[in-house]
Amino acid sequence: MSLYLLRRLIQAVGVMAVMSLIVFLGVFAIGDPVDILIAPDADQIERERAIIALGLDKPLWMQYLVFLGNALRGDLGRSFVFNxxxxxxxxxxxxxxxxxxxxxxxxxxxIGLPLGLYAGLRPNGAISKAILAISILGFSLPTFWVGLMLIMVFAVQLGWLPSTGRGETAMLFGLRWSFLTQDGLAHLIMPATNLALFKISLVIRLTRAGVRETMLMDYVKFARAKGLSPARVTFVHVFKNILIPVVTVVGLELGSTIAFSVVTESVFAWPGMGKLIIDSINVLDRPVIVAYLMTIVLMFITINLIVDLTYSFLDPRVRLESKG
Incomplete structure (x- = not known):
C-alpha cells in the first residue's frame, strides 16, 4: 500500500508539473490583459507602468519560472482585478x-442506485420501462433549460424555493457552508437537482446494465441453487459486484461536476468557482485562471486516487501493489 501511494504521489507531481506548463502557455496565448484592464484612452506611460506592475514585462520563460517558484511556496499569484x-x-x-x-x-x-437496481431485476415491467424513459430525458434535456424550468415552476409559480443566491451560511472548519442552515439548504435544492439529473440517469443505466450482466453469472445461479433468499442474493452477491463501475463513473463525474458546473452556477447565480472563472476569463485575469485550472487538476488526481483505494474495499481481489 505504501509503495503504491508513493508511486501515485510521484505521478501526481509529474502531472501537476506538465499541466502547469500547458496551463501557463494556454492562458498566455488567449490575449493581453492590459488591453482590458487599462482604459482605452490611457497613454503609453500608464500602459508601461501597468505592464511592469503585473509582471508582464519579463519574457515568457521567466514569467513561468517565477510562477513555478512561487507555486512551490503555495503562491499562485495575485488577481489582476481583485488584487x-x-x-x-x-x-x-x-x-x-x-x-x-x-x-x-x-x-x-x-435515487439512481435503487431505481437502476429495480430496473435491472425487473427489466420487462412497466415501472422499469418508465424508469428507462425518464433516464433518457435526463440525458437529453439541456442543463440551462432545466434550470430555467425549475426556477419558473418552483420559485416563480409555486414560490416554494428561492431562485438565486446561496442563502444564509454557517462556519465549519473555517469555511462558510450553506447546507448547515435551513435557508441555505433551501437555496441548494434546485441547483443541486439541476446538476444531479444527468448523473441520476447515468447511475440508473450503469446499475441496470450491471445487474442484468451479473444475474447471468455462475456464482449468482449457484447462490440461488443453495436456496438463499432473493434479498441476500441481490444485496450480497449482485449489488456489491456492480459497485466498481458505478464508483468509477461517479468519481469521475464528481470531478467533472466540480470543474464544469459553470452553467448551473450562472443560471442560479450561485457564487462558486465556475462563476468566478467565467468572470476572470472575461477580463483575462491570468492568475485566477491558472489557479483555478491547477486546483481542478489537483482535485481530479485526488478523486482518482480515492476511487482506486475504494476498489480494494469493494473487491479484495484488487491488489494495489500490482497496479502500474
Whole structure:
C-alpha cells in the first residue's frame, strides 16, 4: 500500500508539473490583459507602468519560472482585478461549488442506485420501462433549460424555493457552508437537482446494465441453487459486484461536476468557482485562471486516487501493489 501511494504521489507531481506548463502557455496565448484592464484612452506611460506592475514585462520563460517558484511556496499569484491572492479567491469560492457538486452526487446515488437496481431485476415491467424513459430525458434535456424550468415552476409559480443566491451560511472548519442552515439548504435544492439529473440517469443505466450482466453469472445461479433468499442474493452477491463501475463513473463525474458546473452556477447565480472563472476569463485575469485550472487538476488526481483505494474495499481481489 505504501509503495503504491508513493508511486501515485510521484505521478501526481509529474502531472501537476506538465499541466502547469500547458496551463501557463494556454492562458498566455488567449490575449493581453492590459488591453482590458487599462482604459482605452490611457497613454503609453500608464500602459508601461501597468505592464511592469503585473509582471508582464519579463519574457515568457521567466514569467513561468517565477510562477513555478512561487507555486512551490503555495503562491499562485495575485488577481489582476481583485488584487488578492488568486488561491485565496479560489478557496473562498470552493465551498459553494463543493457542496453543490457533492449534493448532486449524493442525490444521484440515493435515487439512481435503487431505481437502476429495480430496473435491472425487473427489466420487462412497466415501472422499469418508465424508469428507462425518464433516464433518457435526463440525458437529453439541456442543463440551462432545466434550470430555467425549475426556477419558473418552483420559485416563480409555486414560490416554494428561492431562485438565486446561496442563502444564509454557517462556519465549519473555517469555511462558510450553506447546507448547515435551513435557508441555505433551501437555496441548494434546485441547483443541486439541476446538476444531479444527468448523473441520476447515468447511475440508473450503469446499475441496470450491471445487474442484468451479473444475474447471468455462475456464482449468482449457484447462490440461488443453495436456496438463499432473493434479498441476500441481490444485496450480497449482485449489488456489491456492480459497485466498481458505478464508483468509477461517479468519481469521475464528481470531478467533472466540480470543474464544469459553470452553467448551473450562472443560471442560479450561485457564487462558486465556475462563476468566478467565467468572470476572470472575461477580463483575462491570468492568475485566477491558472489557479483555478491547477486546483481542478489537483482535485481530479485526488478523486482518482480515492476511487482506486475504494476498489480494494469493494473487491479484495484488487491488489494495489500490482497496479502500474
Amino acid at each position: 488578492e491572492p488568486a488561491l485565496q479567491l479560489i478557496m473562498g469560492r470552493m465551498p459553494a461549488t463543493l457542496e453543490l457538486a457533492l449534493g448532486a452526487t449524493i442525490m444521484a446515488i440515493i
